Amino acid sequence: MSDDPLAWETLDSDIAYTCPGFDVRHEDVRLPDGTETDFDYLSEPESVAILPFTEDDDVVVIEEWRQAVSRISRGLPVGGVEPEDDDLASAARRELTEETGYVADRVTHLTTVEPANGIADSVMHYFVAYDCVPTAEQELDYNESIRSTTTTLDELKAEIDGDGVYDGRTVLAVSYYELSRADENDIGADG
Structure with missing residues (x-):
């Protein structure tokens, strides 16, 4: 985890959906103020x-x-x-x-x-x-x-x-x- 005060902490991470070319990743995160929430994003190769x-x-x-x-x-x-x-x-x-x-x-x-x-x-x-x-x-x-x-x-x-x-x-x-x-x-x- 980054020491920067803006950084989010990843608590858990898994693939919610996969198909040829990309995945949708689901992560449980803790925000800088301590709030726990989730975040989804597209993950693909370079x-x-x-x-x-x-x-x-x-x-x-x-x-x-x-x-x-x-x-x-x-x-x-x-x-x-x-x-x-x-x-x-x-x-x-x-x-x-x-x-x-x-x-x-x-x-x-x-x-x-x-x-x-x-x-x-x-x-x-x-x-x-x-x-x-x-x-x-x-x-x-x-x-x-x-x-x-x-x-x-x-x-x-x-x-x-x-x-x-x-x-x-x-x-x-x-x-x-x-x-x-x-x-x-x-x-x-x-x-």
């Missing part, structure tokens, strides 16, 4: 999201059926880290190839976030993949309906700005990528 650029600097995007919102969602390849992955970069490469059929020449870490830490223990690692070429077949999971295509970064940003891309992981990846590029330009201007 994931990777990939912003892939082709050799021509186009962005590889996917269009995927999303049952929770009953529509096709346009975004970036994303998937769970698996036990056989050597490291997070390997997971990013694998997910890129599985979902798009593209293979990256190199990948670099962009950022890591907890996208919904009030209701989930999710951790999302973002990568940028460079010089991607379509050299493989998609290897989709049984419950994935995905097609891949390409667009320019400017077109993708315009889609995001025009409310044409709702996938938060994609919005964050593109936004953070643009921020990191702006930081690089600022460093170059100052140096």
Whole structure:
């Protein structure tokens, strides 16, 4: 237990519901004021999201059926880290190839976030993949309906700005990528 006075104490923890991809965890907790209550949250493996650029600097995007919102969602390849992955970069490469059929020449870490830490223990690692070429077949999971295509970064940003891309992981990846590029330009201007 943390020594921070804001920390909650976990008294008991178990899985209330499990399915492929995530669990719902139920915990009995004691709040800082001594109140005992319960708390439920979504628990899932760490994931990777990939912003892939082709050799021509186009962005590889996917269009995927999303049952929770009953529509096709346009975004970036994303998937769970698996036990056989050597490291997070390997997971990013694998997910890129599985979902798009593209293979990256190199990948670099962009950022890591907890996208919904009030209701989930999710951790999302973002990568940028460079010089991607379509050299493989998609290897989709049984419950994935995905097609891949390409667009320019400017077109993708315009889609995001025009409310044409709702996938938060994609919005964050593109936004953070643009921020990191702006930081690089600022460093170059100052140096």
